[in-house]
Amino acid sequence: MIRRPLMQKEISELEAAGNVCDNWNGIRVAEGFTTKNIRNSRFTGKIKLHGFTGKMLAYAGVQFETGIFDSWINECVIEDACVRNVKLLSNIVVSKGALVFNAGSIICDKEMSHICVGTEMGHRILKKQFTENECAVIGRGTYICNINLLENSHLGNFVKVENGASIKNSIIEEHSVITDNAVVRSSFIDSYSHIGEAEVGNSLLGPLTQIHHHSLLISALWPEGRGNVGYGANIGSNHTGRMPDQEIVPGLGQFFGLGCSVKFPANFSEAPFAIIATGTVCEPQRLKFPFSLIKSPSPGVVSQSGLVHLNEIVPGWVYSKNAYGVFRSIYKWDKRSGTKNGLSLLFSKSVIQSVEYACNAVKEFLLSQKNELSAAISEAELPGLGSNYVAGENMEKIIEAYELYFEDCSFYQKNGKLGESIIFRIEENKARDDKRGQKIFDDYMEFHPRDEEFFEWLRALTVSK
Numbered sequence: 284m285i286r287r288p289l290m291q292k293e294i295s296e297l298e299a300a301g302n303v304c305d306n307w308n309g310i311r312v313a314e315g316f317t318t319k320n321i322r323n324s325r326f327t328g329k330i331k332l333h334g335f336t337g338k339m340l341a342y343a344g345v346q347f348e349t350g351i352f353d354s355w356i357n358e359c360v361i362e363d364a365c366v367r368n369v370k371l372l373s374n375i376v377v378s379k380g381a382l383v384f385n386a387g388s389i390i391c392d393k394e395m396s397h398i399c400v401g402t403e404m405g406h407r408i409l410k411k412q413f414t415e416n417e418c419a420v421i422g423r424g425t426y427i428c429n430i431n432l433l434e435n436s437h438l439g440n441f442v443k444v445e446n447g448a449s450i451k452n453s454i455i456e457e458h459s460v461i462t463d464n465a466v467v468r469s470s471f472i473d474s475y476s477h478i479g480e481a482e483v484g485n486s487l488l489g490p491l492t493q494i495h496h497h498s499l500l501i502s503a504l505w506p507e508g509r510g511n512v513g514y515g516a517n518i519g520s521n522h523t524g525r526m527p528d529q530e531i532v533p534g535l536g537q538f539f540g541l542g543c544s545v546k547f548p549a550n551f552s553e554a555p556f557a558i559i560a561t562g563t564v565c566e567p568q569r570l571k572f573p574f575s576l577i578k579s580p581s582p583g584v585v586s587q588s589g590l591v592h593l594n595e596i597v598p599g600w601v602y603s604k605n606a607y608g609v610f611r612s613i614y615k616w617d618k619r620s621g622t623k624n625g626l627s628l629l630f631s632k633s634v635i636q637s638v639e640y641a642c643n644a645v646k647e648f649l650l651s652q653k654n655e656l657s658a659a660i661s662e663a664e665l666p667g668l669g670s671n672y673v674a675g676e677n678m679e680k681i682i683e684a685y686e687l688y689f690e691d692c693s694f695y696q697k698n699g700k701l702g703e704s705i706i707f708r709i710e711e712n713k714a715r716d717d718k719r720g721q722k723i724f725d726d727y728m729e730f731h732p733r734d735e736e737f738f739e740w741l742r743a744l745t746v747s748k
Contacts, residue, residue: 403528
């Protein structure tokens with residue numbers, strides 16, 4: 284328990300080590316406390332110190348011993364952690380094993396029982412009690428290094444915030460990394476996510492979400508997460524010209540390609556594992572076709588059908604033609620989180636239901652057609668396509684892709700493992716990539732070897748005959 288005041292001998296030792304305090308009586312310490320490893324720091328307000336063992340914490344190849352060095356501490360609770368070279372640490376609980384190094388302001392100046400996600404107008408409130416006596420918490424084993432600002436935010440256990448990142452009014456859950464000048468504002472970031480060189484605002488991101496390379500994500504409700512936002516992606520069109528009152532709901536495992544732009548409002552929650560191709564500009568929409576590839580329109584098709592303003596969608600393509608990408612993503616989810624539930628998500632009830640809807644919708648549409656299929660089919664004829672068209676020649680292939688998913692799903696549900704045909708398709712996808720790469724680079728195979736660890740993981744999940 285932290286209850287006793289400092290003894291006069293301890294105060295003298297602290298002052299001799301270059302520490303200053305407005306009121307030493309405002310500091311409470313645990314039994315067994317020693318003044319060792321507290322140097323050249325300023326203390327203001329009520330402070331609780333657990334004491335420092337001098338345990339070494341490793342960061343970037345450097346050893347840091349627990350203690351308080353060259354920092355200003357105000358109204359804080361500090362366990363056996365390291366606080367070094369911090370300009371101001373105010374109203375913060377620093378948990379055991381945390382490292383706070385070379386930082387500007389790490390402060391909490393208000394109650395943080397909720398944050399605003401979704402529309403920037405503050406209509407959606409995420410309520411979560413994550414404070415201790417109105418202090419923000421830095422979790423166990425969390426590292427905060429080389430940043431300027433961390434304000435009114437909670438960090439879970441084993442989080443990393445580093446290299447110029449800035450966080451305000453947010454919750455960052457365990458094992459997530461915010462780095463390389465990333466900006467996070469009024470957001471909830473779930474565990475094992477990684478945000479670097481990107482801006483995220485008013486968003487709720489599920490676990491294992493990856494956002495990198497100068498991309499933008501605003502007003503996103505993405506509870507299932509496990510997706511990726513590529514370089515230059517602009518997912519932030521939440522203004523209507525009047526107020527920032529629009530939002531987006533991405534789907535499980537969705538991939539936003541390089542330089543794509545998605546206009547709000549947009550709802551992809553019923554289309555898990557969709558891919559927005561590089562450079563595609565998407566109009567507002569609600570999509571209900573999973574495993575879809577959305578790409579810029581093919582001029583020859585749309586000019587005949589008068590659908591020039593729509594993108595082309597290829598439902599089921601991601602599962603039938605990009606199995607390598609699907610299963611390697613699942614492998615990375617399991618590897619990063621240390622769990623083995625990726626396949627259960629792929630064949631979960633919600634994904635199955637979305638595939639059932641899409642497959643049945645296409646079958647019913649084909650049964651209703653008495654004449655020859657048109658070159659392009661839109662949402663008006665096939666509900667759920669969003670602001671896209673599907674080429675008539677692809678309709679049978681869509682059914683084949685979804686039935687392939689059902690076949691694999693049924694096998695997995697019966698055996699708890701994958702069928703051998705999946706490995707064949709993945710090998711085929713990899714061979715296709717290798718063939719293309721070797722045409723472009725003579726030394727392609729020398730520097731793009733097989734990911735043997737991934738294939739070993741895959742084989743371990745496969746029933747062999």
